[in-house]
Amino acid sequence: MLNKFDIQIREAKEHAIIETTGYLNDALGEQLSEKAQELIQGGCTQLVINLEKTTLINSIGISILIEIIEALEEREGTLNFCGLSSTQERTFRMMAIAKYAGIFPDEESAVANL
Template identity: 30%
Template sequence: MVTKSFEAHVRHQLRAAIINLQGEINAFAEDLLNTAFDEAASSQPEFILLNFRQVKYMNSTGIALIVELLKRAHQTKCSLLACSLSEHYEEIFRISRLTDYIPVFPDEESALRSNHPTA
């Protein structure tokens, strides 16, 4: 059986923890995604930024994983932001109303410059 590839790398900045997502976000990504979130939240940043620039595919399970991260972010009093979504996934975020809860930015630089309030 071939598993889907996914990687998540965490970087810390002054106000933010950035999780660079790469590959396919589906059920196979759950453990790595949760581990990356734990690492990001451990520095108690103002916000956690999910960078989707290198995401190739995300299914409904992947969307559910993002919703779970949103729940965890609220529990830790941290905002969750997203950037670099493809047009397709930005539309899915809008249709599913995730954009009501997760601000979406065109790129990492604009997200880091934002004055988005904490959760």
């Protein structure tokens, strides 16, 4: 298998941090979406997605991130990203994701700005 991926979730009192590892394509994206939906349905609407260990994100992965943003908006929640490479950040801004979700350099600032 070329793409070894993993998702770790750390839940705090009022927020959760989702950390992804591997190539964010449809397979990892679907798992990420399931985990995020579980958190949202459970009432956790303040999320941080840490992409530091995700070196590549394709456009299908980005479309799944957009679905998570939309699901959170329905619950008046917030999503912040951190750990993006400069190319990932540029792509997120190009695709308007940065208009609807925060982008921060590290987890600490992403959590502080929820």
